[in-house]
Amino acid sequence: MSIKENLLEIKDKISKAEEKAGREPGSVKLMAVSKLHSLEEVQEAVNCGQLLFGENRVQEAEKKFSALYEQNPNKKIELHIIGQLQTNKVKNAVKIASCIESVDRYSLLEEIEKQCTKIDKVINILFEIHTGEESKSGFTSEEELLKALSACEAGVFPHICPKGFMTMAPFIEDEKLIRQSFTTLRELAQKLQKCFNKLDLSELSMGMSGDFELAIEEGSTLVRIGTSIFGQRDYTNK
Numbered sequence: 090m091s092i093k094e095n096l097l098e099i100k101d102k103i104s105k106a107e108e109k110a111g112r113e114p115g116s117v118k119l120m121a122v123s124k125l126h127s128l129e130e131v132q133e134a135v136n137c138g139q140l141l142f143g144e145n146r147v148q149e150a151e152k153k154f155s156a157l158y159e160q161n162p163n164k165k166i167e168l169h170i171i172g173q174l175q176t177n178k179v180k181n182a183v184k185i186a187s188c189i190e191s192v193d194r195y196s197l198l199e200e201i202e203k204q205c206t207k208i209d210k211v212i213n214i215l216f217e218i219h220t221g222e223e224s225k226s227g228f229t230s231e232e233e234l235l236k237a238l239s240a241c242e243a244g245v246f247p248h249i250c251p252k253g254f255m256t257m258a259p260f261i262e263d264e265k266l267i268r269q270s271f272t273t274l275r276e277l278a279q280k281l282q283k284c285f286n287k288l289d290l291s292e293l294s295m296g297m298s299g300d301f302e303l304a305i306e307e308g309s310t311l312v313r314i315g316t317s318i319f320g321q322r323d324y325t326n327k
């Protein structure tokens with residue numbers, strides 16, 4: 090199937106999942122995760138009207154998206170960084186992305202603030218939360234997360250705009266555990282929104298090709314879909 094057909098099919102499934110969950114139509118955004126796919130494939134998705142993308146390696150994203158922005162000067166293409174971010178990659182990440190979804194430690198906020206100050210840019214971020222046993226990424230200490238949220242609310246990072254939370258469900262078959270991971274994120278988000286009511290923490294980035302319908306049932310506002318749009322990734326020659 091073509092990228093165009095895949096996009097149509099996914100959007101249809103998202104609509105149906107929204108309806109099934111009693112959610113407002115259009116309340117779930119679709120991100121096309123283009124890691125390990127070519128500029129040509131991403132351009133094809135843009136031609137079909139897809140404007141929100143996700144990449145997890147900064148170097149790869151930089152190459153692809155600087156070309157893509159140049160090729161489409163009149164389109165509002167947006168890129169989110171969704172992979173674990175090394176401190177020394179922040180400088181280049183904030184140049185090309187509108188949001189860093191993988192903020193998993195306090196020190197990353199300090200570096201993002203520093204680099205955004207240099208280029209006079211305000212960037213959106215999500216706090217990545219560790220919700221499943223298998224995955225390694227995300228804040229693991231609630232104390233550090235609270236420190237990060239407190240600092241954001243107190244205005245310590247004027248170039249950073251927190252939008253909510255992101256998680257990766259464990260890569261397992263057990264639907265109960267996957268759902269549990271999404272429920273954990275939603276409940277944590279609700280709790281933290283009450284504590285930090287000056288911030289708008291309404292974004293819940295959860296759900297991938299294999300589990301997005303479940304994530305929508307559990308309150309996802311943003312699903313990150315790679316394989317079901319672009320096909321299998323080829324890890325061999327990268």
Ligand SMILES: *Cc1c(COP(=O)(O)O)cnc(C)c1O
Binds near residue numbers: 124171172296299313
């Ligand atoms: C690769 C990736 C995705 C997309 O995964 P698919 O299973 O291909 O849809 C989503 N989120 C993150 C953080 C990823 O790294």
